Amino acid sequence: MDTQHVTSTETDQPTIRPLKGYQTSCDAKNEKGKPCWGFLKIWYGAPDELTRTIPRDHVIYRCQKCGQLYHGPPHRHVSRSWRKMEMIAPER
Structure with a gap:
């Protein structure tokens, strides 16, 4: 019987x-070539092997639909409405 060696x-x-x-x-595109468009959330439970491969000040994000991993700096407020609130703050 012949055995085949499967190499990954x-x-x-x-x-x-x-x-x-x-x-x-x-x-990320699926097998049909269409983008996933799932939301990216910070993955706090990422294994240490993955966190060692990215820069120290970056965090790992994971897509909620397909599971694709991304790395980048932690997001602050995407909408700048928090700055508007600081400018409108009443004077004392």
Whole structure:
């Protein structure tokens, strides 16, 4: 009986893509070539092996739909409404 050796070309670690600017949704394409557009959330439970591969001040984001991983700086307020509130603050 012949045995076939299956070699995997993919590594065990998933690819971590960098974020683009104020990106808040996944742009990974599925098998049909359409973008996922799932929401990106910070992944607090990321394994230490993954957190060691990204810069120290970055965090790992994970798509809620497809699970694609991204890395980038932590997002602050995407809408600048918090600055408007500071400007409108009443004087004492």
